[in-house]
Amino acid sequence: MKTSLWKRWRLPIILLAAFPLTIVLPQVGIIDPYVELVLKFIGINIMLTIGLNLVNGYMGEFSVGHAGFMAIGAYVASILTVWVFPPEAGPLLFPVALIAGGIAAGLTGLVVAFPSFRTRGDYLAIVTLAFNMIVKSVLENIDPIGGPRGFMGMDKLSSLAWIYVWVVLTVFLARNFVFSNFGRGALSIREDETASGLVSVNTRQVKVLTFVFSAFLTGMAGGLFAHVLQFINPRSFDILKSTQILVMVYLGGIGSLGGSILGATIFTVVLEGLRTVLQQLDAAFPLLGLSQEWRQVIAPLLLILLMLYRPRGIMGLREFRFLTPHDEQPEALEEYKKQVQIVTPAKEASL
Amino acid sequence: MEFYIQQTLNALQVGSVYALIALGYTMVYGVLTMINFAHGDIFMVSTYIAFFFSTAILGAVANLSPIIVFVATLLTAMFGTALLAVIIERLAYKPLRTAPRISAVITALGVGLFLENFMVAFKPIGPAPRFLPPLIPVVNYTIAGVTVSTIQVAIIVVSALVMLLLDTIVRRTMVGIAMRAISWDKFTAPLMGVPVDRIISLTFALGASIAAVGGTLYGMAYTIDPYMGIRIGWWAFISAVVGGIGNIRGAMIGGFILGFVEIFTPVFLPASTYRDFVAFSLLLVLLIFRPTGILGRPVAQKV
Helix, strand or coil, rough: CCCCCCHHHHHHHHHHHHHHHHHHHHHHHHCCHHHHHHHHHHHHHHHHHHHHHHHHHHCCCCCHHHHHHHHHHHHHEEEEEEECCCCCHHHHHHHHHHHHHHHHHHHHHHHHHHHHHHHCCCHHHHHHHHHHHHHHHHHHHCCCHHHHHEEEECCCCCCCCHHHHHHHHHHHHHHHHHHHHHHHHHHHHHCCCCHHHHHHCCHHHHHHHHHHHHHHHHHHHHHHHHHCCCEEEEHHHCCHHHHHHHHHHHHHHCCCCHHHHHHHHHHHHHHHHHHHHHHHHHHHHHHHHCCCCCCHHHHHHHHHHHHHHCCCCCCCCCCCHHHCCCCHHHHHHHHHHHHHHHHCCCCCCCC | CCCHHHHHHHHHHHHHHHHHHHHHHHHHHHHHHCCCCCCCHHHHHHHHHHHHHHHHHHHHHHCCHHHHHHHHHHHHHHHEEEEEHHHHHHHHHHCCCCCCCCHHHHHHHHHHHHHHHHHHCCCCCCCCCCCCCCCCCCCCEECCCCEEHHHHHHHHHHHHHHHHHHHHHHHHCHHHHHHHHHCCCCCHHHHHCCHHHHHHHHHHHHHHHHHHHHHHHHHHHHCCCHHHHHHHHHHHHHHHHHCCCCCCHHHHHHHHHHHHHHHHHHHHHCCHHHHHHHHHHHHHHHHHCCCCCCCCCCCCCCC
16 A cells, blocks of 8 residues: 555654744744743643553553652753753753653653562552652652752753654654554553463563653653753652543543543643633632632542543544554554454453 | 650550551452542541531530530541541442442542542631640640550540441441451342442441541541641551451551551651651552552452
8 A cells, every 4th residue: 555755744744844833933922921831731741641541541550650750750850950960051961861860760660560560450559659659758858859848940941842842752652652562562461461461462571661661751751840840849749640640641531642632731721721710710709719729629520520421531542543553554553443443441340 | 665665655546546547448448349549538527527516516515524525526527427438439439330440449539639629729628737626634644754645545445446346346247247248259249138239338437437536536636637638548548458458457457557657767767757658668568579468368360
């Protein structure tokens, strides 16, 4: 099957053409700083969501401690840019710092990957939660990096252009991962771990790789996050953060990259929108006492409602065409379609 | 020596509160094989029920005997919290019983965070720490260099009584037999005439009211705030896992172990801020090497 050059290169060209816009638009003022900030958070959240979706959605393991990886990425990258790298070389070495943060997070991903050989389901959830708590507790006890007071001094290195590049790269890498042999291995583990072992999927290798890759992406997102806010403290990486990532994954849909992008975007926009809505409502009805804290009530509520009424999310187990290797490998897509069709949520027999 | 006896007493005090909350985790797990992550926040709500009720009753009626105030507060907190737990079970968990188990766990996490953030955002409660009014007269006795307060005695004695009572309920009564039957084989139990839905609701109610006992006792000794559900809840949860989740006596033992971890961490490590680290590392190591806890038996998975 031959496809035209335009069809083959359409997506890369569009993405490349959009890149200068991310530099120019904020500078001429078409995108004001607030919108720019929201766009940055959308980008970071897309990376976080894809990272978690690889483990929770594609592999069917259950991590609720991804904020821990994010914390490690954020702290390692920040320490590198603030203390290690010379300030004038900051922007140039920023990618190095981010990747270092990602690698550090990826290595700690091993800590969670090994218990996953022995335990699954809710016990693994506990392991990841414990991991999140341990990371937070350790960071709070290291005084040189600020302890509970937090760490600051980072320059605003995460420009919209950088985040754009990393998001595109993340989606690209994740897509290739999902459609690779390892990605199919991960899918087979989700469906039935024992059976996939019997058809000679190296489940341990797949698990380690998926966890490490997921932690790597999450750590990178953490590094970007730290250089947007220019201030991090251990409390910003607690269970609430992990829950927010979970909400984005389950809102967008498990096992779907397109869903991750949608979920992260919708969630970020809705939470930001609530900020102004609450302000307006509070000004109109001061008696109700609608402070900004109510935004933190919405996220868990959304999670509960999603689980009850739409457990698969918007795009659960479906995928946009442009995120599938439809032109390069039509036969791979056919293969994937077969998998998606046979995929049903493992209904556990219950009461 | 006195120092260690004193610390042991403190550890027993903290440990009994953990044990009381751990029982709720372990009972729900035993019956539903579901981790009720909202349980810590249900405990937190119970202290607020105790707070508002005791403030109201002490403000409304003067010169009540402390015993009446204490018992009334305890019963109100138990009843209110049990009601809350049953409502949560009916609205959020019951529809998910046929869903993949992970859905229920995520929902439980969501419910917990919802309760916590709701209490913070809700103006009349808010994030500020509060004190329960003194329910029983506080007297400190010093025996051979060891200080014992009436609150300490109340906490340890009431907890021990409640635990004995629960152990009897689970072992001797029909309700307890039904619970154990569901936990043993949830498919056959309904065939033997066990009203599964009612027993599950009852388990939630029982677990929550025991947590409310813990909550009232805790509120007498420490300040309360909406965030404590997370911390205390997690410690209690670790207790349940350490003892072997699903095992009631294990939860009691686990609670006391965690009480000792909390009190003795600052004795052996430079600061008390390490206690979370110690507790969660204990959990992690235990899950890796003995996932079923001290009293739990390993279960082989059928393929």
